[in-house]
Amino acid sequence: MNTISSFLDMGGYAAFVWPSFGLSAVLLIGIFVISVRTLKANHATLDALNNEAERASPSEGPAQGET
Amino acid sequence: MMRRFSLLVRRDLRLAQRQGLDSLMVVMFFVIAVVLFPFGVGPEPGILARIAAGVIWVAALLSTMLSLERLFLTDYEDGSLELLALSPVTLEVLVLAKVIAHWLTTGLPLIIAAPLLAVLLNMDADGFWVLIGALALGTPTLSLLGAVGAALILGSRRGGVLLSLLILPLFIPVLIFGVSAVDSAIGGYAIKAQFLILGGLFVFALPLCPWAAAAGIRQSLE
């Protein structure tokens, strides 16, 4: 496995090995990114709702922000 | 306990008989589904005979699926399910009564129609009785498993299609052993193992499904 090209060739199976690894990477990274994005979005909306609730009725309930 | 059990079975049978359409529709679907295959696969008797058992079983599965959605739905919508859950008999027993009523209105007609369709598909004669036996042992399990799906989709937005998606994977063991019982009978092999397993699947589903369906119903009534 000295030269890069023979490594990439994967003994002729390149067309199967790399798509397998590639697909795995794409899907795993994909679901991770989607999860993180929903998390950030939900936290942002919760903070917005909390701030809105605070502004609307500062007297009602203890005023403390989201950690 | 048994009196209320038979009371519910009798009521459901009377409802089905008054509505009339139900079992007829199911059998008609079963017949049509099977009759379609020769048009798709070609009328050549050899091929048809070879796939006859599989085609009949798959069509029986889909026909049972057709009528499962309404198993609890009408009672859920008109408030009877609430009262059944509030009756002095455990809900699991009443679910079993509903399943038996469902089997009598769909499973049984399928079993009666099956040999006729076996002739249409040129199935070998000595497969007939085994087909009836396997269906008789398999369709109750299908009704039991289907009852779980019917209970879980109560109150959901997309009832029918969702039900088949939930339940079909669970039908696969019954399908595999039902077809293999008929095929090995035709091939002259022993069929005891398949029938024992079909019986085992039924005995396994008998306690599990009413429990799961009752739990699903209780949640839908919350």
Place this chain on the structure above:
Amino acid sequence: MTLFTGSDLTCVRGERTVFRGLSFELDAGGLLVLVGPNGSGKSSLLRLMAGLLLPAHGAIRWQDADTRDDPETHNGRLHYVGHHDAIKPVLTVTENLRFWAEMHGGNAGANNRVAEALKGFGISYLSDVPARFLSAGQSRRTSLARILSSPAPLWLLDEPTTALDKEAVAALESIIAQHRAAGGMAVISTHTPISGDGAETLDLTPFAQAAHDFEDGSAAA
């Protein structure tokens, strides 16, 4: 020892806390009328009492036995009339009622109990009519007739007077009075006033408010 009690009940439906810290007591012959705005949990409380819904906190007891321990016996003690009429259009009124009479109270004397029930609500003339021809008021009377079709000490009626005309409401009031006189008890959620001497009223608004305050506190935490 009061017969039917609920202590410090909290009801959660889906993700919403409906009410918190609600208690009630009801004795033989008692009538409890639940009042409060929409969404304050009247129906939820009735479903809790019936056992269709389990309290997130607190317990409902019948003679200090928690009703959750033996739901079937509790079911045998009560009749629940919800928003739906539970009537099969293909069956006649008598067939509908006899089914529920036998399911709840067994076969003994079911026929004449059903006849009594129909007479009680003045719909004997409908006995052989398939239920699909009934008007809203008639189906409601048929559904209410179920509570007479087999004996049960506890009646849980959720807005029984909807779709009932004045005469039917009067009939219902007199039937409830007889039921209480015979030692029975009833819990009714209603918007139209129901007369019944010695009736207690339970206003759910403070308990619903308690739920909101609690939710404010923890949601923001």
Place this chain on the structure above:
Amino acid sequence: MAMIERFANPNRFLTLTRPLVPWLGGLTLLSLGAGLYLGLFQAPADYQQGESVRIMYVHVPAAWMAMFCYTSMAISAAVGLIWKHPLADVAGKATAPVGAVFTFLALATGSLWGKPMWGTWWVWDARLTSMLILFFLYIGYMALSNAFDNPQRGAKAAAILALVGFINVPIIKFSVDWWNTLHQPASVIRMDGPSIHPSMLWPLLLMAIGYTLFYLWVLIIRMDADVTAGKIRALRQRRVHG
């Protein structure tokens, strides 16, 4: 189960697990990196399948995780149904998509691995067929949990399905194996090679550990998102009811 538990408990869970997330991320990347390096560079090729055996390092862990996630869904379903623990349903619902991705990966890499050997993209091999049925169970779970207006009702219904499904998995496996031996195609090369050479074992284990850590990593993130979404719904609902 005290009322307070319904809200405070998720917060306590989140405050405990949030700091874990970066550590879990680091460990996942570490073990996956090591596994990939060993698998692609150090481990020998298979004398029969040549380099294509390396697909094993993504196929086998994905297949394990497919079953692992479904098992954890069944456990959280049982905990949710029996002890009414609010977080159990959240865990189950958060696991399902990750499990479905692993199952799909197992199917895809399985077919990519099988192509050079069997000459077709799909063979009704017992393991691949069981994996396909498991994939349908996942899709059914996710469809059911999203089929209700009230997410909690969906989670509860899906929990029952996960339990019933989980009990049926061995039966399905048994019947598919029987069905497969009944219609046995002539020669089927074993999926994971004749025998695992020790130097192949290490990358396999590292990848499996990496996948498990990845699952836990994404699970905590998804649960955090779901609990927050629950709070948002509660706030909005309270606004409706005033």
